[in-house]
Amino acid sequence: MTVRPPTLRDKRRYLLVRVDPAGTPIDQKELYYAISDAVTALFGDVVAAIMVQAVICAEGDRHIVIRCRRGTERELAIALSTITACRETRIALRIIAASGTIESLRERLRQKAAGRDPSSDPTGDDEAPAGNAGRDWAAPAPADIPPTNAGPGAVQDPLPGGRVIDGKEYIGTYCDGQKVDVIEKGFKNTHRLFLTRSDLEES
Amino acid sequence: MKITDAAVWPYPAGDSSVRRLALEARELGFDSIVAIDTPPSTFEGVDILSGILVREGGMKEVMSRVKRAKGTPAVISVQAGDAGFNRAVVGHRGVHILRGIHAADKNGFDHVTAKMAADNRVAIDIDLSALIAARGIARQRALQRYRDVMVLQNRFEFPLTVSSNARSVLDLRATREVSGLLTLLDMDLPVIERALNGVAEVTTPVPPSVRAIP
Numbered sequence: 001m002t003v004r005p006p007t008l009r010d011k012r013r014y015l016l017v018r019v020d021p022a023g024t025p026i027d028q029k030e031l032y033y034a035i036s037d038a039v040t041a042l043f044g045d046v047v048a049a050i051m052v053q054a055v056i057c058a059e060g061d062r063h064i065v066i067r068c069r070r071g072t073e074r075e076l077a078i079a080l081s082t083i084t085a086c087r088e089t090r091i092a093l094r095i096i097a098a099s100g101t102i103e104s105l106r107e108r109l110r111q112k113a114a115g116r117d118p119s120s121d122p123t124g125d126d127e128a129p130a131g132n133a134g135r136d137w138a139a140p141a142p143a144d145i146p147p148t149n150a151g152p153g154a155v156q157d158p159l160p161g162g163r164v165i166d167g168k169e170y171i172g173t174y175c176d177g178q179k180v181d182v183i184e185k186g187f188k189n190t191h192r193l194f195l196t197r198s199d200l201e202e203s
Numbered sequence: 204m205k206i207t208d209a210a211v212w213p214y215p216a217g218d219s220s221v222r223r224l225a226l227e228a229r230e231l232g233f234d235s236i237v238a239i240d241t242p243p244s245t246f247e248g249v250d251i252l253s254g255i256l257v258r259e260g261g262m263k264e265v266m267s268r269v270k271r272a273k274g275t276p277a278v279i280s281v282q283a284g285d286a287g288f289n290r291a292v293v294g295h296r297g298v299h300i301l302r303g304i305h306a307a308d309k310n311g312f313d314h315v316t317a318k319m320a321a322d323n324r325v326a327i328d329i330d331l332s333a334l335i336a337a338r339g340i341a342r343q344r345a346l347q348r349y350r351d352v353m354v355l356q357n358r359f360e361f362p363l364t365v366s367s368n369a370r371s372v373l374d375l376r377a378t379r380e381v382s383g384l385l386t387l388l389d390m391d392l393p394v395i396e397r398a399l400n401g402v403a404e405v406t407t408p409v410p411p412s413v414r415a416i417p
Contacts (some may be wrong), residue, residue, distance in 0.1 A: 020373060041338050042387075074383065081380035082335045084373070092373040095380070166215070178226055178247070194219035194372045196226060198246075 010052070011070035013098055016105040017080065019062050020092040021181060021192065022174040026064060027087070028055045034086045035066065039079040047075055056102060059109055065102055073098050165193065165203060206378060207235045207402035209300060209328055209366035210254060210280065216240070217370030224372060225249040232378035237278045237366070237402060252402070256302075258282040262291050269297035278406060280328065283307035289316050293325040299405045300364055302328035304352055305345040314355060321361035326405045327352055329398065331376065332368040334384050349388045356394070363394070364401035 019026055032055045039048045051072040056065040068076045080093045099105050162171045162185060170182040170193065178197050184190040208228060213221035221238045225246040228236050235250035243253040255277050257268050265281055272279055280300040281292045285308045292298055293316055301320065304312050304327055312327070320327060329352075333345035356363060365385070369375045376384070378399065385395045397404070 041342075077380065078383040078387065081376050081384060084336055090371070090373055092375075094377065179223065191218060193214065194223045194227075196220060196222040196246075198222055199220045 012067055013070045013073045013100060014056065014102050014105055015066045015068070015073060015076065015080070015098050016059070016096040016108065017064050017066055018094040018096055019064060020094060021194070022062060022176075024089060024091055026058050028058060028064070030087045031055050031064065034083055035080065038083045039076065042079050042082055043075055047072070051076060059106065063096070063109060065105055163200065163203065204396065204400045205234045205403040206232060206399045207237065207252070207364070208233050208369070208375070209237050209278070209364035209402050210256070210302065210368050211236050211238050211375070212368070212370040213238050213241055219372045221251055222246045224369065224375070225251055227372040227375050231375055235402070243276055253277040254280060256280045256282065262288065262295075265292060265295060265298065269295065273297065276406070278402060283311055286311050286313060286316065290319060293320045293323055296323070298325055299402075300326045300328050302330060302366065304328070305330060305333045305348040312352060312355070314359070317355040317359045317361055321359040324362060324405055324409065326362035326364040326401045327356070328364045328366050329385070329388070330366055330368050331381060331384055332374065334387065335374075335376070346387060353388050353390060362401050362404050363398035364405070365398050
């Protein structure tokens with residue numbers, strides 16, 4: 001099949017999405033099915049067929065790029081907000097930006113990484129303001145958010161040696177600024193708690 | 204305008220501390236959250252309002268909880284029930300929010316209750332978890348019920364609130380996502396903005412229309 005000339009091709013839009021919580025392994029195929037199910041459940045097969053959504057690539061450990069047809073990005077964004085799990089794993093998809101090219105989204109990620117000490121964020125994630133590439137989706141405007149990054153302390157283990165909370169032993173799994181995620185020690189049925197440094201200091 | 208999430212459930216009811224919920228809520232565009240059974244405070248610029256939810260016990264329990272909470276800044280929500288109960292709740296001074304309309308009786312919220320809610324400034328809560336987590340017939344029913352509520356809201360203009368009912372930071376949604384979800388209920392932007400400001404609207408005392416001048 002010959003490739004269509006650019007004027008006859010479908011116009012596409014790309015969404016840059018962050019997967020929460022940090023450290024969740026991203027299986028693109030599973031994520032595609034989760035998104036597809038969410039779109040179909042909310043808008044039906046007709047809109048899903050018009051949308052032609054696809055998971056294009058994973059950028060870093062936490063970001064993915066999702067493609068859709070131009071004009072359907074609003075519906076896709078709404079459907080993404082209804083995703084709560086991907087194959088038994090609880091996740092939340094946070095839309096960072098939308099753009100007409102993947103390259104501008106990558107540029108945006110690069111600018112974020114450059115605007116911050118890379119060592120402070122082992123996951124490659126960033127909440128800091130970025131450039132103007134792409135359209136902002138997260139609210140409020142990132143520039144209004146005061147930085148919560150604790151700098152070099154962000155890579156330190158928040159719970160050296162673990163911590164006992166309500167009779168269960170927890171170990172630190174992620175830390176960025178005030179945010180600290182801890183996970184119950186064990187092999188199965190381990191619960192994850194989302195805390196802050198203040199919580200740990202007081203406990 | 205103060206954008207507020209009308210109900211979150213911090214640890215131990217959920218898996219996130221109230222401070223973490225406040226931190227995430229700020230990043231997602233909220234100015235305040237109503238944390239159920241949590242003392243009021245402020246963290247990183249986010250107001251944490253104390254919330255009381257009355258789920259069972261009938262009208263007697265509602266009156267008792269309202270009486271106990273009198274003089275405190277707590278936001279009092281009551282889980283909706285049948286039509287008679289809902290009318291009694293919206294007519295009771297001190298109740299701020301009637302929530303769970305999507306799970307209440309089909310005729311539990313009618314035009315009479317809507318008029319009373321508008322007169323008494325009792326907000327009707329839109330629970331986003333019913334739209335986010337539910338699938339199939341349950342979500343269809345919730346959409347149907349909330350669309351019906353919106354028909355009455357357009358007529359009587361009673362206050363609305365929006366709650367994520369989050370038990371985890373993963374259940375919170377950004378204001379833009381909330382706005383997108385609310386457009387599924389045929390809500391336009393001014394109504395969405397008013398709904399996001401709903402908690403402030405119902406908790407701010409109304410200045411008296413008539414003032415006695417000595």
